[in-house]
Amino acid sequence: MEWVTDSTLAMPPSSTQTNEALRKHLHDLAGSLTVLTLNLPELKGTPNTEAFTACQSAIEQARMTLKYAWKSVEQDDSGEK
Amino acid sequence: MEILLVEDHLPTAQSITRVLHQKYRVNHVVSCVQAEHQLQEHHYDAIILDLHLTDGSSLYLCQHDQEQAPGVIVLSGNDELDTKILALNSGADDYITKPFSPQELLARLKAVLRRTASAETDYQRIGELTFSCKDSSVSFQGMTALLTVAEREVLSNLLRHRDQIIPKDRIMTRVPRGEGSTLNAVEAHIRSIRKKMGITKKHKLLETLYGMGYRFNSSYATIIHPNQ
Numbered sequence: 001m002e003w004v005t006d007s008t009l010a011m012p013p014s015s016t017q018t019n020e021a022l023r024k025h026l027h028d029l030a031g032s033l034t035v036l037t038l039n040l041p042e043l044k045g046t047p048n049t050e051a052f053t054a055c056q057s058a059i060e061q062a063r064m065t066l067k068y069a070w071k072s073v074e075q076d077d078s079g080e081k
Numbered sequence: 082m083e084i085l086l087v088e089d090h091l092p093t094a095q096s097i098t099r100v101l102h103q104k105y106r107v108n109h110v111v112s113c114v115q116a117e118h119q120l121q122e123h124h125y126d127a128i129i130l131d132l133h134l135t136d137g138s139s140l141y142l143c144q145h146d147q148e149q150a151p152g153v154i155v156l157s158g159n160d161e162l163d164t165k166i167l168a169l170n171s172g173a174d175d176y177i178t179k180p181f182s183p184q185e186l187l188a189r190l191k192a193v194l195r196r197t198a199s200a201e202t203d204y205q206r207i208g209e210l211t212f213s214c215k216d217s218s219v220s221f222q223g224m225t226a227l228l229t230v231a232e233r234e235v236l237s238n239l240l241r242h243r244d245q246i247i248p249k250d251r252i253m254t255r256v257p258r259g260e261g262s263t264l265n266a267v268e269a270h271i272r273s274i275r276k277k278m279g280i281t282k283k284h285k286l287l288e289t290l291y292g293m294g295y296r297f298n299s300s301y302a303t304i305i306h307p308n309q
Contacts (some may be wrong), residue, residue, distance in 0.1 A: 023159070027133065030158025031090045033180035038096035041183055063180055070160035 019073050026069055033062055082194065083087035083108065083254050085125040085300045087116040087142070088156070091135045093179075097129065100183040101190070104256055112136045114271075123251075127193055129186075132157035132168065143172035149302075152193035156181075205240055208302030210286075212240055219278060221286075231260040237269045239287070239297040248294040271295060 036059055046052050082105045085231060088094040089111045098107045108123075110116050113136050119125070119144070128151050130139050143153045155173040157164060165176045174193045177186065205212045211220045217233045219226055228236065234255045239247060253267050275287055286301040 010273055027158035030160075030179035031093055034158075035096050037180040038093075038100055038186075053096045059180070066180075067160055074161045074163075 007061065019076060022069075022073055026066060026073070029062075029066055033059065037063075082106065082126045082257065083123070084190070085110065085119055085123075085128045085151070086118065087111075087113075087128065087134065087139060088131040090131070100186060104187070104258070105190075106258075108208045113139050113142060114144055116189050118282065119260075126197065127152045127154065127190060129154050129190070130173075131155075132159065134162070140168060140171045140173075143168065150197075152197040154193055164279060169235060176296075207240070207243070207299050210302045212236060219274070221278040221280070225275075228274070228277065229260070229270075231256045231266070231270050232277070234260075236274055237268065241296060243297045243299045246294050246296045247289055252295065 039060065040055060043052055043055065084101060084105045084107045086094060086097055086101075086107050086109045087259070088097065088109065091111075093173075094109050094111075100110055101107050108119065108125075108195045110119055111134070113134055116130070116139065120128075128142070130142060130153055131140060132155050132185070140155075143155065152174045153172065154175045154176050154177060156179060157168070158179040160178045169175050174196065175189050177189060209222050212218075213238055214233060217228045217230070219228055219236060234257065235252055238252055238255045249264055249267050253264055256266070256270070271287065271289070272282075275282065275284070278287070280286055284301065285298050288296045288298055290296060
């Protein structure tokens, strides 16, 4: 058995990374979420309303979590934490 | 209405273009340099500007002091208050944090376009010609006529760039979709405007320059030229 050693695989930021790296990560997340949000209305006609609502809810939860993450980075920088 | 979209993340740009495409003409560029070039070459009604591009921060593109500058909406994944304030203080008209819904983008763009349109002069008097964008009317030598939406946009564009040759395809971009926004339709709009103003094609006030475009010659708005 061989371990996957592909260096292109995305790694989550480690604790040693700075807030700048976190910012970059949050930016990328926001970009990906934007595409998902903008494309969501195209699925509106699907007969599987349950799955559609779940997608909608997942995106909304991710959006709120992202907002929380930005707040945390901001507070960390201003020394509020 | 023409929108310049400056976004280096291609999937995002494609999704935004698809959302805007039904109502607006969208030109997409990926860098600050390309955006600068576009802004020098064309008139845009609004710019949708991603804050962080591969060739640096695009914030300086918000700073404009020319007349009839396009409205600027900054897009950013950054939800920090300082960044929002910096963008707005740099000249942005609005700031949208990613992710955003298509409805939010359309509503904010509409609001920015409304503000920039009302900032433009909507009433002009040039010699014997008066043009009211709000009332969609034109008066020339005692003759007043109402204009269609397309005619109003065409005339408004020619008056804004008076004494300059405006290519037909550029005029075409000002006409809203569904209101006759083809090159042939532009000719028809010009013909109709002339008729409503009581002038013929020979009158130099609204001049046709074959192969080049049209020009509103302001000096002919004052002097009544015989045989024209």
